[in-house]
Amino acid sequence: MDRDTLETLVRTHQAELYRYVRYLGADVPVAEDMVQDTFLAAFRSRTHPAADDTQGTAAWLRGVARNLFLRHCRRSSASRVQADSELVEQAEDIWAGEFLRGSDGFDYVEALRKCLQQLPDRHRQVLDMRYAGRKSRSEMAQALSMSEDGIKSLLRRIRTALAECVRRRLAMENA
Amino acid sequence: MNRPDYEDRLIHVLLEESLGDEAPPDLTARILARAARERRMRVLVPALAAAAVLLVAAVVGWLLLASRYPSPDVSGPCRLLAGAEVGRGAEVATDDGNAALALGGYCRIEMQPQTVLRIEGEKRAEQVFLRRGGVVCDVDRNVGSFAVCTDVGMVSVSGTKFSVNLVEREGGKEMDARSVRAAVVLAVAVMAGSVNVQYGGKSYQLAAGAQQAFGADGAQPSTLPEAVRGFSGQVRGVVVQKGERHTFLFKVGRVLKVWEKNAAKNPEALVGLTITVGPQWVKGDDGKGRPSEAQVAFINKLKVGDEMNLEVRNSERDAFVILELSAEQRQAGEKKNEGGKPAGAEGTVVGILTAKGADWIEVKAEGEAEAKRYVPLWAGGEPKDGGGFDPKMLAAFKTLVVSNLVELKWRMEEKLRVLAIRTIAPAQKEGVVEGTLVAKGENWIDVRPAEGHTERYMARWVGGMPDKGGGFDKEMVQAIKAIEVGCKVRVKWMADERKRVVAIERLGGKGDEGAAAAK
Numbered sequence: 001m002d003r004d005t006l007e008t009l010v011r012t013h014q015a016e017l018y019r020y021v022r023y024l025g026a027d028v029p030v031a032e033d034m035v036q037d038t039f040l041a042a043f044r045s046r047t048h049p050a051a052d053d054t055q056g057t058a059a060w061l062r063g064v065a066r067n068l069f070l071r072h073c074r075r076s077s078a079s080r081v082q083a084d085s086e087l088v089e090q091a092e093d094i095w096a097g098e099f100l101r102g103s104d105g106f107d108y109v110e111a112l113r114k115c116l117q118q119l120p121d122r123h124r125q126v127l128d129m130r131y132a133g134r135k136s137r138s139e140m141a142q143a144l145s146m147s148e149d150g151i152k153s154l155l156r157r158i159r160t161a162l163a164e165c166v167r168r169r170l171a172m173e174n175a
Numbered sequence: 176m177n178r179p180d181y182e183d184r185l186i187h188v189l190l191e192e193s194l195g196d197e198a199p200p201d202l203t204a205r206i207l208a209r210a211a212r213e214r215r216m217r218v219l220v221p222a223l224a225a226a227a228v229l230l231v232a233a234v235v236g237w238l239l240l241a242s243r244y245p246s247p248d249v250s251g252p253c254r255l256l257a258g259a260e261v262g263r264g265a266e267v268a269t270d271d272g273n274a275a276l277a278l279g280g281y282c283r284i285e286m287q288p289q290t291v292l293r294i295e296g297e298k299r300a301e302q303v304f305l306r307r308g309g310v311v312c313d314v315d316r317n318v319g320s321f322a323v324c325t326d327v328g329m330v331s332v333s334g335t336k337f338s339v340n341l342v343e344r345e346g347g348k349e350m351d352a353r354s355v356r357a358a359v360v361l362a363v364a365v366m367a368g369s370v371n372v373q374y375g376g377k378s379y380q381l382a383a384g385a386q387q388a389f390g391a392d393g394a395q396p397s398t399l400p401e402a403v404r405g406f407s408g409q410v411r412g413v414v415v416q417k418g419e420r421h422t423f424l425f426k427v428g429r430v431l432k433v434w435e436k437n438a439a440k441n442p443e444a445l446v447g448l449t450i451t452v453g454p455q456w457v458k459g460d461d462g463k464g465r466p467s468e469a470q471v472a473f474i475n476k477l478k479v480g481d482e483m484n485l486e487v488r489n490s491e492r493d494a495f496v497i498l499e500l501s502a503e504q505r506q507a508g509e510k511k512n513e514g515g516k517p518a519g520a521e522g523t524v525v526g527i528l529t530a531k532g533a534d535w536i537e538v539k540a541e542g543e544a545e546a547k548r549y550v551p552l553w554a555g556g557e558p559k560d561g562g563g564f565d566p567k568m569l570a571a572f573k574t575l576v577v578s579n580l581v582e583l584k585w586r587m588e589e590k591l592r593v594l595a596i597r598t599i600a601p602a603q604k605e606g607v608v609e610g611t612l613v614a615k616g617e618n619w620i621d622v623r624p625a626e627g628h629t630e631r632y633m634a635r636w637v638g639g640m641p642d643k644g645g646g647f648d649k650e651m652v653q654a655i656k657a658i659e660v661g662c663k664v665r666v667k668w669m670a671d672e673r674k675r676v677v678a679i680e681r682l683g684g685k686g687d688e689g690a691a692a693a694k
Binding site for chain 2: 007
């Protein structure tokens with residue numbers, strides 16, 4: 001693979017691949033390393049999908065990334081994330097089936113944006129504290145007069161609600 | 176450990192991006208840098224392996240060589256004057272043809288016609304004694320030493336290519352050692368490496384490109400005796416050194432004729448002297464003095480060792496000027512006339528600046544096979560009167576960048592002179608060009624597009640200063656090495672102080688313009 005081909009490949013797929021590795025459970029530094037390693041594996045490989053097969057190439061890169069992630073989890077005793085080949089394959093099914101839906105995930109992201117607009121104010125406030133304000137659970141618990149476990153459960157409930165909202169929206173749009 | 180809920184993680188990751196502004200980082204530069212390092216290693220590792228194999232082969236070869244040292248061998252038309260066979264002590268002579276002598280497997284000696292030499296020396300210290308004629312020697316490095324001995328001096332080396340000629344003033348007849356030392360000039364020209372010349376009890380080191388003649392009184396001009404001052408006539412002699420500003424040192428062997436205007440009291444006293452000879456100064460159309468173009472062209476063509484008749488006169492102090500050239504000499508000079516343009520001709524060319532010095536530039540013009548050298552106009556009369564190159568043009572030369580496209584207006588005045596020059600700067604900072612790869616070097620390519628001028632694209636410089644490990648982009652240097660001249664290419668380029676090739680794509684070979692694009 002020459003330099004230009006590699007550059008094109010990286011620019012086309014790096015954002016989705018980074019998001020995917022984070023989704024698998026890698027933290028930011030590990031995700032950055034893993035994305036680099038994935039593209040270098042592609043650079044070394046003699047067999048990969050044709051450059052014009054974007055979806056096939058993306059799936060191939062995700063496969064390389066899953067293997068690298070599994071190897072990382074096995075080697076790293078500090079990994080807090082449980083991962084085995086069965087679990088990451090399940091992760092791939094959800095990513096491909098729920099998020100990508102035969103495309104690039106844009107529909108899912110757009111549906112999520114609309115669902116966020118419909119969220120009750122208190123839920124939106126909680127999400128803003130957690131994601132925009134980057135508050136820790138203890139800070140949020142103190143601010144909202146709740147326990148840390150309560151915050152954890154609340155965040156989980158909000159995300160589940162958002163996932164259901166997205167699913168409904170996508171089902172309606174496809175109907 | 177937590178068993179992951181991937182639906183929840185998906186929403187979590189997307190919320191981090193949309194609410195937390197955690198956009199995926201751009202890792203392109205880091206990935207490309209790591210890939211480049213890997214690519215370099217891919218090249219380096221096989222190269223190191225190959226080098227190791229070569230080293231082993233060299234050691235084995237050296238051991239074999241040490242055990243089987245080759246005997247002297249000669250090929251081509253030659254005669255043995257002394258000795259029963261070609262070996263140490265044998266004297267070999269050529270008549271009208273060339274012969275090749277091989278010594279020790281590392282010295283290749285081409286004997287010129289009318290050459291006589293004796294094979295001397297020993298293993299890894301090969302030596303010949305040159306009695307007459309000339310030899311061109313090619314000596315491999317780091318194997319052994321080699322020397323050419325003559326009655327005049329000795330030339331020794333340990334790896335180089337050079338020639339040695341004994342130029343006899345009085346023709347080809349052999350002389351005894353004393354008369355040879357008095358009459359013969361030892362002319363040495365070094366093509367590669369360097370040689371050491373032992374002459375007159377002194378040691379001289381000559382580097383590649385040097386030509387030096389060693390005569391009975393060396394290569395220094397003689398102090399002119401009062402008895403020959405004002406000489407005007409015809410002499411025969413040998414060129415012993417080329418000088419600056421179209422001058423040369425000429426060792427006089429005979430005085431052939433003396434003209435009426437001769438003022439020397441004893442013209443014969445010139446014999447054996449080495450004199451400085453230059454062109455005659457003539458008035459140009461503008462009334463200003465300049466050296467005779469024909470004589471300058473003739474002098475430029477001279478080589479050390481050339482023997483000839485010359486009409487000269489003592490012009491001032493110790494210097495001589497050429498009076499008149501023979502028709503043959505004039506013709507020889509005209510062939511050398513730089514640029515092949517008649518005097519006074521003018522023109523404009525667009526081309527690539529391929530090299531430059533303080534007072535010259537070389538430009539390969541569109542459609543020309545080779546670059547031509549251009550110098551500034553001369554201004555201010557003779558050098559002794561403060562004359563010199565046009566200072567404005569010398570300043571302009573300093574600002575030019577080699578490999579850029581330039582447009583220059585020239586005039587033929589003894590040499591091709593630059594009247595005006597400008598750099599044709601690219602309109603954009605980057606772009607893509609398709610065309611034919613018409614020439615290439617180690618780190619550049621010349622591409623001729625369907626429309627427009629042929630331009631040079633250099634590989635990019637990466638890694639800072641050379642002492643910090645910087646150098647031309649090695650991947651591009653490899654790509655340039657791999658691509659052949661004549662094929663169709665698409666070149667992605669960028670411009671800093673010159674145009675740089677960022678990527679080359681081969682579109683097709685010679686003639687197959689319709690070939691599918693392939694990287």
